[in-house]
Amino acid sequence: MDQLETLARTLRERFPELELREHEPMSRHTTFRIGGPARLMALPWDRKEAAAVVRTAAEAGVRPFFLGNGSNLLVSDQGYEGLIIKSSGLDQTREVNRRLRAESGIPLARLAMAALGRGLTGLEFVHGIPGTLGGAVVMNAGAYGGEMAQVLTAVTYLDETGKINTIPALECGLSYRHSLFSDHPDWLILEAEMELQPGEAEDVRARMDDLTARRREKQPLEWPSAGSTFKRPEGHFAAALIDQCGLKGLSVGGAQVSEKHAGFLVNKGNATAADMLGLIDLVKERVLRETGVELEPEVKFLGF
Structure with missing residues (x-):
């Protein structure tokens, strides 16, 4: 055994x-x-x-x-x-003096709705991100000018021994798509505390609806993907570089560079991990060769 x-x-x-x-x-x-x-x-x-x-x-x-x-x-x-x-079972929220505390497994869309229901603003940007709060803290997730570092005040986590710890956001090492927790994958985020501001429900809802409409217009939400596949290179945008290299529609097996948004690599229905990894490598190689910019995947890899 x-x-x-x-x-x-x-x-x-x-x-x-x-x-x-x-x-x-x-x-x-x-x-x-x-x-x-x-x-x-x-x-x-x-x-x-x-x-x-x-x-x-x-x-x-x-x-x-x-x-x-x-x-x-x-x-x-x-x-x-x-x-x-x-951690999907860890999904409870509560409010303490305009600080919203939520468990790590709550989907970001539900978290944004929880803030809306309490008349709080500041989390509209997460509404369309298809992840959970824990992952958003680990990656300092962001979209449309917002990121977790702007609202996060404290994080409670389990270390590798199972001990519970709470640290302020200033000690979380939040930077672009990175945090202290990125460097400690054996720590499990249990809860995050976010400081939000009072907001008019109609204004908060309108902002969320606007961002949702923009995502639907620009992103290939009809196909399975991991969102933006590559991090933003300094001084550039990954999608623009990929598009510049004429790679929209490029396929490896069932994996394809989206024809709608070049930053998204999508599963057209039967892609394997080998297909997707091959496409990621091909895109990286072509962009480096033609632009001199090295793309770094935002996607994490498991089991390879």
Whole structure:
């Protein structure tokens, strides 16, 4: 019996209510709709369960991979031979003195609606980002002039031993698509606190509707993707460089550079991880050769 089999048995014995899946297809858990099976997946429904899983995994010498909505992730066709903890059950919100506190698994669209329902403004920019709050903090997610660094005040997380810690946003090392948590993938974000401002519900709703309309007009939302595949190079825009190189519509197998927005690499229905990785590499090579600019993927890779 190997480590993961032992861990699965221990988790079932100690926490019989915990949702635990073996050989779970990751294509069900990424917005690319790509990925082979995860050997073991735990889906805790509150922070107590999450902490228990992390501590039990540490005892077994297993380092978990933490998953939110899978909106920035490409998983190998062979899958992932490890433990994945999916935090979708951590999705509660509460307000304390205009500071909105939310658990890490809440989808960003729901988070924006929670702020709207409380008459608060400042999170409209996240409404169309297809991720969860935890992932947004890790990547300092942003869109249309807003980013998490503008509203974040504190983060509560589990370290690799299962100890709960809370740190102010100023200690989170937030920069472009990066944070302290990017450097510590074995830390699980449990909750984030955001300082927002009072806003008129009609104005907040109008701003969200406007951003949604702009996304629908400019982005290929009809196809599975991970959003913008590449980070913004200093002094450039990745989509403009890719378009400049005439790469719109370029395909490798079922993966394609979107004909609508060159920054999006999409799954046209049957793409494999190998297809998408091949397309990413091809785009990087062509852009570097023709413009001298090296593109860096924003997408994370698992199981390769």
